[in-house]
Amino acid sequence: MSSDTTATASDRPWTDTTSPPGDRARALVAAMTLEQKIAQLHGAMETIDIYALTAQAAESGADMDQLAAQIRIERHVAGIEELGIPRFRITNGPVGVGMGDGTPSPPATALPMTIGLAAGFDPELAHQYGTVIGDEAATLGQHVLEGPGVCLHRLPTAGRNFEYFSEDPYLSGVMGVAVARAIQDHGVIAMGKHYAVNDQEYERFRTDVEVDERTLRELYLLPFEMLVKDAGIAAMMSAYNRVRGTYATENRYLLHTVLREEWGFEGYVQSDFWSCRSAAPSINAGMDHEMPDAKWLNEANVKAALHDTSLEIETVDRALVRRYTQMFRLGQFERPYAPGQIDARRNGEVSRRIGEQIAVLLKNENRTLPLEGVGSIVVVGQTTFVDEACLGGGGSSKVDPLYTVRPMDGLREVLDGLGSTVALSKVTVADDLSNLEEARRAAAAADAVVIMAGLVATEGADQDDASMLHDQNRLIGEVGPVNPRTVVVLKDGNPVLMPWIDAVPAVLEVWNQGSEDGHVVADLLLGVVNPSGKLPTTYPRDWADTPFAGHPERYPGTDEGAGYPVIRYTEGLRMGYRWYQSEGITPLFPFGHGLSYTTFELSDLAVRPTTGDGTSPLTVEVTVTNTGDVAGAEVTQVYLGLPEAAAEPPRRLVGFAKVRLEPGASERVRVVVDPGATHHPLSVWDACTHGFVVLPGEYTVHVGTSSADTPLTATVTVG
Known part of the structure; x- marks a missing residue:
């Protein structure tokens, strides 16, 4: 090591690439002045009144595209050259590299919508999707891709369902994990959003979502838990809405107790744009970074909070260490800003192949x-x-x-x-x-x-x-x-x-x-490609069949004297296909439905073991045969019916596998259902133990090609 390098490592220990990312982050923060720390807590855009601008757009009939065009969004945090902190560039997702740092935003490959990607029922497709996004974000010199979005399709008419995967938490989690991993493989921070229960756009700046803990854990938090535990995701974006009366950006239970203490999240939390509502309460709760401006985490507010001790400097340091740790982890301090040219033809071909399979x-x-x-x-x-x-x-x-x-x-x-x-x-x-x-x-x-x-x-x-x-x-x-x-x-x-x-x-x-x-x-x-997608969300026959007909408390919410809409998830666990099966309603097209230009047959179901203590993995095997005259792909779907004592809807998706077959060909498909997996396939949320538990009793394994077409069944007894 040269003397120059030794001096640098000694004077600026955060530049030592052999040190752990957390150690480097703490060393960097220790070298910063208070003013430098505050400048790094927020985005660098000039503060505007987004609420007034949104109201004006609504009155004039302008859509969100027109609104976005009016706003010069600088999606970055200013760098600090003397400390070697780069300009931190952030781009939106999750359907491609969206509105990135700079005006106009750099062009990129417009991928199919995320709801469509989920229809592929194929994690490998999701990995290819994330690879395109990660590659293009890195090529354009961006550090963060705001995605994947893993809120659920609770409301069939929600404005951002196209950005989310599915009504099913397991499918959403599997696909989200694959996308996030692929993005981060390119040294780009993936950011799960919108945490949590931002399942509707109506009055998103004001509304309060009231949901019981069991429903929250088994459905709406589950894909976020999978992102943390299975993808090692580097960042989360907190939502606009209130959750049980407290804004998501100030919700310590969600941002600290659940996310960090229970799930072990080591990344940082960014506010959705203008979702931050306070200085000290937000950062104390666990929100680490305000975007896109400094409406709240500005120098005056932060210094005042430090002065009156409603905020401690250690908490400010914590927020910065969390973000810098992820930047060091993904090599972003060492990467020079050298935007290149996207290979449009190559990535377009990938987009075409994905699109044909969904x-x-x-x-x-x-x-x-x-x-x-x-x-x-x-x-x-x-x-x-x-x-x-x-x-x-x-x-x-x-x-x-x-x-x-x-x-x-x-x-x-x-x-x-x-x-x-x-x-x-x-x-x-x-x-x-x-x-x-x-x-x-x-x-x-x-x-x-x-x-x-x-x-x-x-x-x-x-x-x-x-x-x-x-x-x-x-x-x-x-x-x-x-x-x-x-x-x-x-x-x-x-x-x-x-x-x-x-x-x-x-x-x-x-x-x-x-x-x-x-x-x-x-x-x-024209038959060049045989469709093989499956619906990731239920298509109702009539609006009267949905959980929301005649239930304004479920949506759009009611004013219960609080002065803002309160949305109550009183349908509980009966959401999506669980609702239709629980209520005995036949939808127009069920979750998991999808035909082909050929035909398939499932046979010879085998499930092992058939008895156990609820800790051993279940191996589900079935033979899939292409009985038609065209090559095609079929998705074997495994659903589980829990014991009656669980008081659950009739079945839940716990596994799936996509197989491609030539005419007349057969393949033995295996799906392993591990009770210890992050999505808790055999478990229910138990309020007494504040955790997931496997109940004793009979579990029914349903195997088929949609939630409504499961001709093969087997029983497993948990003692």
Whole structure:
């Protein structure tokens, strides 16, 4: 070691890369002045009144994209050159590298929405997804990717469901863990969000969520627990809403007791943008970093709190050590800022492959799909869905795409690649349906009709209902029956009502696909790719079937004299498919549903052991056979019914495995259900012991291809 290096390590011990990250962080903080410490507690954006700006946007009818465009968001913490602290650059996620540090934000690959990724039921797909995000964030010189989001699809119309994975906590956790690991493999901090129960956008700055502890633990906190324990996630983002009367950014029970004492979280907690509501109470509770400005953790407030002892300097130091430890852990102090160029073609191809494996074939009567043996195809729909690639996801997570593939361009390219001479045409239907008759005539004259419809949800607002906008139900209901070979392609980020379902023979859910929309949809429609996705959330037949019909206390909440809406999760554990099964209601399409261009059969179920003490892993094996004439993939889904004494809904997802098979081929699929796993598959939350426990009794293993189709069962007895 040279004398210069020795001097540096002696004078600036935090630069010694051989020291543990925590030691380096503590050494750095010890060398900082109070003013430097305070400057590092918050983002560097000039403080604005976001609440007033949001209210103005609502009054004027502006959406979150327009609102975001008005705000010059500097997503960073200013560096301190004399200490070697880099400018800390933060970019939004989780559907790609979104609004990053800088104006305008750097373009990136617009990936399919996260809800669609979950439909893949494949952790390897999630890892590829996270790899693209991590690679691009690192290439652009960003230190933090704000994602994955693992709140649940409690409300079918929630504005940010497109950013979240599923209504099921286990599926959300598995996919979130894979994404987070892949992001951090690139030296980028992954940030789980929005902690916790930010399951709706309505009045998100004000509303209070009241939820019992058992429901909170078994459902809504579970994927966050998996991120901490299984992914080693470096950061969490606290939510806007109150939880049991206390804002999430001030909620010591969530930020300290649960997150750190019980789960062992070693990362740092950042506020959602403008979710911080105080100085001393927030940082004392366990919030470590305010973004995007210094509305609360500014020099005047922090010094005043230190002076009156409502805040201690050790607590300030703790917050900084937590963040610096993760930065040192991921090598961010040593990495020079040298933004490069994203490999758009390579990452676009990955996005295309992911997109093709997450589409869900909801209905396919008379083998309408794939579209083979037709001489002409007409594409019908409103401009958002037929004229441009459907990027989806309004608000701060929206990605500025490097490129897009429009629907008609994608169809033409794929048809040309197949050497097809199919005549292709399009009718763009006005939002007011003024040219609907033109679409009907074109549909009647074509050999096949593809109606593209859907919705683009947005941060900051929930949908008024589960219907598609601009009277698209009428469009489908009137154009669909005109041609017996009509396919509806849904491009959305939420389940939608389908009053027209009996009028069309085929429905393909492709989600908001992003950059590769045109190629993905073409490959699926023309049979280049066989759809293999499964619904990650239940599609209701009617709004009256949901837990919210006639229950305003569940949503949008009621004013109970507090002066703000109080939302009560009184449905408890009966959320998503658990609700429909508990209430005996048949949804339009159940959780886990998804068809294929081929057929599969599950047989020869074996579960071992069949008796035990509730600590040994269960091995579930089943043979999956492709009984059709096309190669395809099937997802074996394992659900567990708990003993009657548990007072649980009928079943919960505890395992799944996706297998790809050639026609006539079979494979023995194995799923291991470990009682000691982070998602507590056999356990219930016990208030007396304040922990998860396995109850004695009979457990029923249900195996099939959706939550409603589990023909194979076995019983396991826990003594």
